[in-house]
Amino acid sequence: MSEQTWKTAITDIAGGQIRVRGYDIADLMEHLSFADVVYLILRGELPDNQQRRMMEAMLVSSIDHGPTPPSNLAARTIFSGGNSLNAAVAAGVMTIGDSHGGAIEKCAFILQEWTAKDGTPEELAKELVVEYKEKKKRMPGYGHRIHKRDPRTIKLLEIAERIGYKGRIIELAVAIQDELEKTSGRNLPLNVDGAIAAVISEMGFDWRLGKGFFIISRVPGLVAHVFEEWTREKPMRKMGPLPFEYDGPAPREIS
Ligand SMILES: CC(C)(COP(=O)(O)OP(=O)(O)OC[C@H]1O[C@@H](n2cnc3c(N)ncnc32)[C@H](O)[C@@H]1OP(=O)(O)O)[C@@H](O)C(=O)NCCC(=O)NCCS
Numbered sequence: 001m002s003e004q005t006w007k008t009a010i011t012d013i014a015g016g017q018i019r020v021r022g023y024d025i026a027d028l029m030e031h032l033s034f035a036d037v038v039y040l041i042l043r044g045e046l047p048d049n050q051q052r053r054m055m056e057a058m059l060v061s062s063i064d065h066g067p068t069p070p071s072n073l074a075a076r077t078i079f080s081g082g083n084s085l086n087a088a089v090a091a092g093v094m095t096i097g098d099s100h101g102g103a104i105e106k107c108a109f110i111l112q113e114w115t116a117k118d119g120t121p122e123e124l125a126k127e128l129v130v131e132y133k134e135k136k137k138r139m140p141g142y143g144h145r146i147h148k149r150d151p152r153t154i155k156l157l158e159i160a161e162r163i164g165y166k167g168r169i170i171e172l173a174v175a176i177q178d179e180l181e182k183t184s185g186r187n188l189p190l191n192v193d194g195a196i197a198a199v200i201s202e203m204g205f206d207w208r209l210g211k212g213f214f215i216i217s218r219v220p221g222l223v224a225h226v227f228e229e230w231t232r233e234k235p236m237r238k239m240g241p242l243p244f245e246y247d248g249p250a251p252r253e254i255s
Contacts, residue, residue, distance in 0.1 A: 009021075009044070010041060011041075020037065020040060020041060021040050021041065021044050021045070023040070023046075028040070032046075033052070033056070034059075035047075035052065035055040035056045035059050036052055036055070038055060038059065038216060039051060039052070039055045042205070042209060042212070043205070049163075050163045050164065050165055051203060053159060053163055054156075054159065054160065054163070054165060054199055054203060057155065057156055057159050058156065058196050058199060058200070058213060058217065059213075059216060059217045060217070061152040061155070061156060061192055061195075061196065061217065062101070062152070062192055062196070062213075062214055062217035062218050062221075063217055063218065063220055063221045064218070064220075064221030064224065064225075065221075067225065069095075069100055070095035070100050071092040071093065071095045071096060071100060071101065071218060071222060072092060072221070072222065072225045073095075073239070074091045074092050074094070074095045075088045075089055075091055075092030075222045075225055075226050075229075076088070076225055076226065076229045076233075076239060077091075077239060078091040078092075079226050079229045079230060080229060080233065080235060080236055080237055080239060081235075081236065082235055082236070085223070085226050085227070085230070088222075088226045088229075089219060089222045089223055089226055092218075092222040092225075092226075093215055093218075093219070093222070096211055096214055096215060096218070098140065101193060101211065101214035101215075101218060102193075102210070102211050102214065103140035103141045103191070103193035103194065103197070104141070104193045104194075104196050104197045104200070104210035104211060104213055104214055105140075105197075105207060105208065105210030105211050106140035106141075106207075106210075107139075107140040107141030107173075107193060107194045107197035107198075107210070108197035108198075108200055108201045108205070108207035108210045109207040109210075110128070110139075110140065111169050111172055111173055111197055111198055111201045112169070112201050112207055114128055114172060115168050115169050115172050115201075121168060121171040121172040121174075121175040122175050122178075122179075124172055124175070125172060125175035125176045125178070125179040126179055128176060128179075129176065129179045129180055129183055133183070139176060139180060139188070140193070140194070140197075141173070141190060141191060141193045141194025141195075141197050141198075142176065142177060142180055142188045142189065142190060142191060142194055143187075143188045143189070143191060144189055144191045147189060147191070148187050148189060149189050150189050150190065150191045150192050150195070152192040152195065153189065153190050153191060153192055153194070153195035156192070156195040156196070156199055157170060157174070157190075157195060157198075160199055160202065165199070165202055165203070166202070167202050169198050169201045169202045170198045170199070170202055172198075173190055173194055173195070173197070173198035174190060176190070177189060177190040177194075193214070196210075196213055196214070197210060200213060
């Protein structure tokens with residue numbers, strides 16, 4: 001091997017042949033679902049039946065949440081400005097951050113770190129919520145603008161329990177919700193980001209893949225929104241910024 005080669009363990013290609021993690025692409029196309037192959041490419045091995053079911057449910061859960069999230073607004077706005085579908089979808093993906101979709105990463109990190117400690121989920125949740133409150137930080141994966149209980153979370157946890165995937169990490173995620181709500185007196189449900197964080201952590205995924213799960217799930221939704229913008233709306237339409245009030249400095253001169 002020359003010194004100039006670099007190594008990858010994902011896909012091997014040669015003339016007329018493509019092997020993903022060692023499996024021929026034609027066999028994957030014949031026998032497996034998209035979710036199966038997403039699991040394979042991220043994890044390196046094929047999923048078992050439980051892993052397959054959880055992957056399917058997670059990838060469906062975040063496919064879309066209507067036109068108002070930052071990602072859809074950004075994608076539609078960029079398209080409306082006269083740009084291409086790929087630029088618009090990329091803009092949507094770029095909005096994914098700590099408050100939108102990206103909370104999976106931080107929440108999974110916390111759940112993985114804290115479940116490694118001694119203590120019951122309830123004890124750990126109490127300690128964690130105190131720590132976050134003292135630091136005046138929001139708990140990633142909790143709270144929702146619209147849902148008092150996130151329907152996607154309810155379903156993901158129900159499937160996890162039904163197929164025997166509920167363990168200490170999911171218990172901690174739920175205990176944090178209960179503790180947050182008890183101590184704040186607010187509705188702070190485990191949202192879909194938090195539920196995905198708990199499930200991928202229970203499945204043994206590295207927390208650094210967190211945002212990747214949201215991106216893989218949401219891109220079809222973004223493509224659909226951009227296509228609708230393209231085929232139903234006129235360019236540079238008024239997409240509705242809320243009325244705004246200026247409260248900066250009064251008009252002034254440069255002295
Ligand atoms: C999703 C989110 C932006 C929705 O916020 P919202 O319902 O509009 O609530 P607000 O931003 O108006 O906050 C209301 C209060 O709840 C508190 N709060 C909201 N989410 C909180 C959280 N995750 N942890 C702790 N406190 C939280 C705020 O600090 C605020 O308290 P204050 O009035 O004492 O300052 C918010 O819950 C959040 O930032 N969550 C963490 C990020 C996350 O999980 N994002 C994924 C969303 S699917």
